Amino acid sequence: MRRRALLAAAAPLFAGCGADRSPSPSATRPDTPTPSDHPTATAPEEPPHYEPTGRRYVTLQGSPFERIGVDTLPDPVPFAGDVTLLAQPAGGDAGSLRIGLAHGGDRPLQVRVNHQRLPFVPTAADGGTLAVSHIDTWETDDDCPRGDIGVLPATSKWVAEPGETIEGDREVFAVHGRDVCFPSGSYRFTNGYAVERPREGDAELASFTWGFTLEVGSPE
Secondary structure (H helix, E strand, C coil): CHHHHHHHHHHHHCCCCCCCCCCCCCCCCCCCCCHHHCCCCCCCCCCCEECCCEEEEEECCCCCEEEEEEEECCCCCCEEEEEEEEECCECCECEEEEEEEEECCCCCEEEEECCCCCCCCCEECCCCCEEEECCCCEEECCCCEEECCCCCCCCEEEEECCCCEEEEEEEEEEECCCCCCCCCEEEEEEEEEEEEECCCCCEEEEEEEEEEEEEECCCC
């Protein structure tokens, strides 16, 4: 319920779009300059952008992945993400995650990313050591899944109905050129999302960053 605040916060951005914005008649003398005599260009107001406010951690079974920290979003954002471990990397195979994005608002909204595909586009972690991708771009090299992210230059959109969730399975593997397969450490993966008003010119209401942190321990 609290996440519905985005709709109220975003409304002023579009309120009065069809109103008459011309200056009101002036009561000054005819030779007195009016605002229309010296027009001033103003830049359009940018939609608000929201960053995560915290992280919810889940302890995992097995190795080398030990914990997942899922970003939590501020109240104005009517979306919440979730990440579930499906399989640890083993025997030269990549690890597997299920990533979801749920709409908790009360009206349809469109979510857009600038690459394929929702709910989480291929990306490398900070430092470029590990990668998450939905495309089979890795191969087994010396008992380690190694590859590169496969980013398709296309826009992905999802018209989210209230209460709807979009999910997708992703694979985690090491990036080519790394000596250690899954080095111990904390790896953060993020995506940027635009929230738009569907079927009304796709006007952007806001944007937000969401992602998760994967903690990798020492191999057993």
